[in-house]
Amino acid sequence: MLVLLAAFPSGAADPRIGSWTLISAQSSLNPPNRLSVTDVRDAVHVVMSGETHLDFTAKAGGHGAPVPGNPGFNQVELRRIDKRQAEVKEKKDGALVATVRERLSKDGNELTVTTASPGHADQITVWNRTGGAKTGRDLLAGEWTQDLGKTRLRQGLALRIEPEGGGGVRFLGEFSYTARFDGKQYDLKNSRNDTVTLGLVDAHTVDSIYRRDNQVTQKDRWAVSADGQQMTLSTTGTLETGQQLTERLVFKKQ
Secondary structure, eight states: OOOHHSOOOOOOOOOTTTTEEEEEEEEEEESOOOEEEEETTTTEEEEESSSSEEEEEOOOOSSSOOOTTSOSSSSSEEEETTEEEEEEEETTTEEEEEEEEEEEEEEEEEEEEEEEOOOOEEEEEEEEEEEESSSSOOOOOOOEEEEEHHHHHHOEEEEEEEEEEEEEEEEEESSEEEEEEESOOOOBBBBSSSSEEEEEEEETEEEEEEEEEEEEEEEEEEOOTSSEEEEEEEEEEEEETSSSSEEEEEEEEE
């Protein structure tokens, strides 16, 4: 420990400091997020599993349909825009919570879902067809699996890491925190985890350990290239659903 402290004093700079843009993503969940869309006469049956669980049947034309057992919203309204696009309004006790736009690729194999909710940035997810016909009354019908890597890239993930007084750093991305390299746990904001602990491995490498309910749930290793222009994030973690997350994200310095 004394050797480490001598090599990397508390005032050592975080090699991640700067603004970064995602340029490559290899991401997977086990088991993956899945979506099933089934054409049932004059309605659509939707089932989603993974991070989000949904099971409802709705008719097109803006008619309201109940969504039982979901804390975020309890009613949906489905509207067909054209053969390759649909819009779903999610409501909670009659109040609009989010508007979801679904768009099918020309080859029918990729589904892009954009969720817009007041006060939040649009959320984009990308799904690959893994089953079901691409023809028929409903072109969106089929079995879909989320492509987490494409989802990351479409979301355009950007990071900003700034120096903070006393040898700390301020991290701004999908979530945020202010922390120091002192082995202590620091609170996270807008994260599925509760705290983060930072460790400076060497002049180009940072380890982040995340905890939820006092249990380690995720480990990140950030490796910055020798010229400081590229950063690779390697992640392993467990979501609240029990799904195993593995990612390798590459960022370019702005």
